[in-house]
Amino acid sequence: MNTFNSDNDAFSEAERQVIYRVMRSRRDVREFRPDPVPFEVLRRILEMAHYAPSVGFMQPWNFILITSLEIRRQIKELFEMRNAQEIALIADAQRRQLYGQLKLEGILEAPLNLAVTCDHRRDSPFVLGRGPMPQTDLYSTCLAIENIWLAARAEGVGIGWVSILDPQAVENILQLPQGVELVAYLCVGYPIEFRARPMLEEVGWKERMRLEDLIYHDRWGIRFTE
Amino acid sequence: MNTFNSDNDAFSEAERQVIYRVMRSRRDVREFRPDPVPFEVLRRILEMAHYAPSVGFMQPWNFILITSLEIRRQIKELFEMRNAQEIALIADAQRRQLYGQLKLEGILEAPLNLAVTCDHRRDSPFVLGRGPMPQTDLYSTCLAIENIWLAARAEGVGIGWVSILDPQAVENILQLPQGVELVAYLCVGYPIEFRARPMLEEVGWKERMRLEDLIYHDRWGIRFTE
Numbered sequence: 001m002n003t004f005n006s007d008n009d010a011f012s013e014a015e016r017q018v019i020y021r022v023m024r025s026r027r028d029v030r031e032f033r034p035d036p037v038p039f040e041v042l043r044r045i046l047e048m049a050h051y052a053p054s055v056g057f058m059q060p061w062n063f064i065l066i067t068s069l070e071i072r073r074q075i076k077e078l079f080e081m082r083n084a085q086e087i088a089l090i091a092d093a094q095r096r097q098l099y100g101q102l103k104l105e106g107i108l109e110a111p112l113n114l115a116v117t118c119d120h121r122r123d124s125p126f127v128l129g130r131g132p133m134p135q136t137d138l139y140s141t142c143l144a145i146e147n148i149w150l151a152a153r154a155e156g157v158g159i160g161w162v163s164i165l166d167p168q169a170v171e172n173i174l175q176l177p178q179g180v181e182l183v184a185y186l187c188v189g190y191p192i193e194f195r196a197r198p199m200l201e202e203v204g205w206k207e208r209m210r211l212e213d214l215i216y217h218d219r220w221g222i223r224f225t226e
Numbered sequence: 227m228n229t230f231n232s233d234n235d236a237f238s239e240a241e242r243q244v245i246y247r248v249m250r251s252r253r254d255v256r257e258f259r260p261d262p263v264p265f266e267v268l269r270r271i272l273e274m275a276h277y278a279p280s281v282g283f284m285q286p287w288n289f290i291l292i293t294s295l296e297i298r299r300q301i302k303e304l305f306e307m308r309n310a311q312e313i314a315l316i317a318d319a320q321r322r323q324l325y326g327q328l329k330l331e332g333i334l335e336a337p338l339n340l341a342v343t344c345d346h347r348r349d350s351p352f353v354l355g356r357g358p359m360p361q362t363d364l365y366s367t368c369l370a371i372e373n374i375w376l377a378a379r380a381e382g383v384g385i386g387w388v389s390i391l392d393p394q395a396v397e398n399i400l401q402l403p404q405g406v407e408l409v410a411y412l413c414v415g416y417p418i419e420f421r422a423r424p425m426l427e428e429v430g431w432k433e434r435m436r437l438e439d440l441i442y443h444d445r446w447g448i449r450f451t452e
Contacts, residue, residue, distance in 0.1 A: 018237070018244045019380045051250050053254055055387075057432045059435050061440060071444055082358050090352055117446075131311075132389060139409065154241070154245045175445045175446045211272060214289060218290070218297055
């Protein structure tokens with residue numbers, strides 16, 4: 001029996017272009033409209049997260065939907081505190097000023113916050129494939145987060161990842177048990193706009209690197225030539 | 227001026243279905259045909275990786291294309307050694323037997339291996355948003371890996387993540403410098419098939435969990451009710 005069926009369920013050139021368009025037009029969003037995201041939309045997005053690959057099929061993720069304004073205010077306060085510390089670390093005055101002008105989160109404006117966590121305890125003690133690289137449960141959770149980001153873009157929903165937070169403080173607020181780790185704190189909502197380019201590129205913080213410079217052959221530092 | 231343009235470049239229902247189909251039909255592939263993947267296909271896949279989000283737009287990833295049979299043989303040996311140790315850890319005899327029957331990598335059959343690395347040194351000392359959560363550079367690299375996986379599926383190319391390896395030994399073989407970390411070792415090639423379900427689900431290793439059980443509201447453990 002010929003088991004080769006990789007052409008079943010193949011994607012056409014036009015379909016590939018749709019998939020590439022969602023990847024190219026995905027943005028980190030920090031400016032939101034207040035309109036709520038309907039639960040059926042949110043559910044489709046989380047369903048796609050749940051289809052992400054995971055080491056040993058452990059599905060280590062949980063999704064905490066945060067609607068409480070009280071909790072979001074506490075998180076916003078953590079952001080303010082930590083962001084002030086971050087600014088102080090920037091040696092160059094011009095970059096420090098630019099940093100100060102950037103809007104880096106939408107915790108209170110977004111109608112929803114979403115914490116994505118990794119449960120290190122799931123399926124313990126033995127997870128197929130995790131032993132030699134224990135961080136692969138965290139990595140699996142990140143694969144799910146990229147699916148969230150892309151599915152949200154397909155739904156016209158913006159996602160902004162807020163990393164300028166003391167993670168332990170967030171874990172305390174969300175009452176995560178021992179063994180469960182915060183991976184991402186996301187703002188979720190309909191955006192004011194999807195920018196044509198990443199905001200940090202647009203304001204001159206950093207350029208997109210050349211892909212060719214990032215590809216090596218067989219060993220680190222050996223340029224790949226076609 | 228009304229800057230709201232989130233309906234520009236929106237995705238239709240049919241387009242969303244394409245995007246969801248690629249997420250649903252993506253698989254961890256361990257059985258490959260020997261046919262090489264043309265470079266232009268590979269380049270499109272890596273271009274999508276490069277469009278992934280990254281903390282502070284740091285783009286911490288590199289892609290090492292491994293075609294050398296000699297290097298792949300060394301990696302395969304690492305797998306064999308480590309896999310033998312893993313099997314010995316499984317307490318339950320039936321699961322140990324099942325594990326032993328699983329094909330968990332395609333290092334030598336796949337025409338290409340791909341190591342994805344994270345360069346912790348990039349843009350140092352100050353990366354916008356990384357300070358409070360230093361692992362976000364690794365996490366960003368994982369977001370790029372999910373784009374690889376999805377773009378590959380769109381191109382009919384299979385990806386298999388091999389985590390049953392001593393990462394330091396792989397880093398030595400690939401001559402990664404200090405400050406650069408291996409995140410994923412992937413096998414890349416045209417698959418014998420894209421299975422309808424994940425292999426670990428198909429053979430009864432683990433079921434897909436119920437999404438509803440993974441969604442909480444405002445705090446850990448509080449079930450979300452619509």
